[in-house]
Amino acid sequence: MGESSQRILLTGATGYVGGRLLKALERTGHVVRCLARQPAFLQPRVGPHTEVVAGDVLNPASLDAALRHVHTAYYLVHSMGSAGAFEEQDRQAAYNFGRAARQAGVRRLIYLGGLGDSAGPLSSHLRSRQEVGRILHASGIQTIELRASIVIGSGSLSFEMIRSLVERLPVMLTPRWVSVQAQPIAITDLLAYLTDALELRCTGNQVFEIGGADQVSYRELMQEYARQRGVRRWMFSVPVLTPRLSSLWLGLVTPLYARVGRKLVESLRHPTIVQDDSALRHFTIRPIGVREAIAQALRNEDLELAESRWSDALSMAGPLRMWGGVRFGPRLIDSRTVHVPVSPTVAFRPILRIGGEAGWYYGDWLWQLRGFLDLLLGGVGMRRGRPHPDHLKVGDTLDCWRVEAIESDRLLRLQAEMKLPGRAWLEFVVEGDEHRATIRQTAVFDPLGLLGLVYWYGIYPLHQLVFAGMLRGIAAAGKRAGGRLTQDNG
Numbered sequence: 001m002g003e004s005s006q007r008i009l010l011t012g013a014t015g016y017v018g019g020r021l022l023k024a025l026e027r028t029g030h031v032v033r034c035l036a037r038q039p040a041f042l043q044p045r046v047g048p049h050t051e052v053v054a055g056d057v058l059n060p061a062s063l064d065a066a067l068r069h070v071h072t073a074y075y076l077v078h079s080m081g082s083a084g085a086f087e088e089q090d091r092q093a094a095y096n097f098g099r100a101a102r103q104a105g106v107r108r109l110i111y112l113g114g115l116g117d118s119a120g121p122l123s124s125h126l127r128s129r130q131e132v133g134r135i136l137h138a139s140g141i142q143t144i145e146l147r148a149s150i151v152i153g154s155g156s157l158s159f160e161m162i163r164s165l166v167e168r169l170p171v172m173l174t175p176r177w178v179s180v181q182a183q184p185i186a187i188t189d190l191l192a193y194l195t196d197a198l199e200l201r202c203t204g205n206q207v208f209e210i211g212g213a214d215q216v217s218y219r220e221l222m223q224e225y226a227r228q229r230g231v232r233r234w235m236f237s238v239p240v241l242t243p244r245l246s247s248l249w250l251g252l253v254t255p256l257y258a259r260v261g262r263k264l265v266e267s268l269r270h271p272t273i274v275q276d277d278s279a280l281r282h283f284t285i286r287p288i289g290v291r292e293a294i295a296q297a298l299r300n301e302d303l304e305l306a307e308s309r310w311s312d313a314l315s316m317a318g319p320l321r322m323w324g325g326v327r328f329g330p331r332l333i334d335s336r337t338v339h340v341p342v343s344p345t346v347a348f349r350p351i352l353r354i355g356g357e358a359g360w361y362y363g364d365w366l367w368q369l370r371g372f373l374d375l376l377l378g379g380v381g382m383r384r385g386r387p388h389p390d391h392l393k394v395g396d397t398l399d400c401w402r403v404e405a406i407e408s409d410r411l412l413r414l415q416a417e418m419k420l421p422g423r424a425w426l427e428f429v430v431e432g433d434e435h436r437a438t439i440r441q442t443a444v445f446d447p448l449g450l451l452g453l454v455y456w457y458g459i460y461p462l463h464q465l466v467f468a469g470m471l472r473g474i475a476a477a478g479k480r481a482g483g484r485l486t487q488d489n490g
Helices: 016-027 037-045 088-103 125-136 157-168 185-196 218-227 243-253 258-268 278-282 290-308 310-316 346-353 364-376 449-489
Strands: 007-009 031-034 053-054 072-075 108-113 142-148 171-174 206-209 234-237 325-330 333-342 400-409 411-416 422-431 437-447
Touching: 007 449, 016 031, 016 142, 016 185, 031 037, 037 053, 072 088, 108 125, 125 142, 142 185, 157 218, 157 449, 206 218, 218 234, 218 290, 234 449, 278 310, 333 449, 346 411, 346 422, 346 437, 346 449, 364 449, 422 449, 437 449
Parallel strands: 007 031, 007 072, 031 053, 072 108, 108 142, 142 206, 171 234
Antiparallel strands: 325 333, 333 437, 400 411, 411 422, 422 437
16 A cells, blocks of 8 residues: 555635635544645644645646645635636646646545536526536546535534524525525534545446435525524615625624625525435435524534633634634633733632622622622523632622633633623633733623623623723732742742
8 A cells, every 4th residue: 555545635724615625634533634735724723643744736837746645636726706707727737736736646636616507597606616527537547536515613604694694683685596505514514524525336427316305595584593593683685786785884884894795795696406316325424404504503513612722712713703702603702811920729729719798800890780680681690609709610690790711720711691781701711821911801702692692792891891800809819829929838
């Protein structure tokens, strides 16, 4: 068995699908090489055994080294976000890649394209995606093309558009395209198809149309998302919203910018449903429906947020950072740090004693006022205190909070149990060495609809005052404790 029998080349690893496919391939032990225009950007995201090489599909000379000793290559590249003649760029990129792959002796190409009836009119975006597939088929290398519709998963372009519209607009004037039928697929099912295509037994080029269990419209997707988030939304279709006007409108109320929004809207005007079900005969995958796909996306989002440091969103958010915190999916995050000249063990002690009789280190009267208002609304208020002044465990009540996670001398995460238009957490993480500790305090809010957003931004100035003062108080208490230890040891 030669070196090329196992190595996989992945393009598009910095994208939504490619980034998740990379993790799936790494988990199953495949030898992966990633092609990236900016390797330094991708390198921190890959596993220790994954290779990252510099290359650009529009620069043929840069592809030779990347494709050397590769058995299978994933082609997950498209120019939807580029300005100018993106169709010509996609055409040239696919031609360059196919020719270089053939010269390098690659045995199989796996390409993710787009659903749409090629016999009828298609948007420039869908037409280009299918043209890329034909160019790869003509390369002389066996090509497996998977054509998909909307991808349902936290972070996908379509899902983030749905989320933003539902979360921000109680009443929507919608264009006609919201009634066009699509066949959304969950990101987990899409990844299963992509990974199973590696070992698929077939001859020649293959095109598989893949989709979830349901055929629905964007209106039905938004209604289902609203149902699962517990909000009511009213939608009224109007005939005057052209693709250009729709894209500008989306640019105002969603994370999409107008250029991408227009290409997306033009594609949404065409049905994207599975007409050939041969994928169900060649693969063992049985895709889930829309309801479970959205529920899965929301569950996975909670898991991703819990498994990562919430404060990591400060670097992940990039240009999305705004007044009032940064975003992680629908969540709003406000994070700050302070350095204390004591060990993490000493710095954590004031955090461990927070609440109850010890108070909140700043503005206790404001906390009591918030508790009184919560009682008026039927909430728990601040009267529950805490079970022990010096010890906490998961599940303990802490005034209007409950302990969700705790790690000795390092982490305390509280979930709010007060009446709120959403969900809220407060987390403290302590790191450092025996001479210096860094305390990071992070407030996270998952707003429920427009009321939740109004609540967050309305009280944000007060949060700045109270949480910043609390962190200063915790740091001061840690310094005093460190000073007492020094005197005792002296």
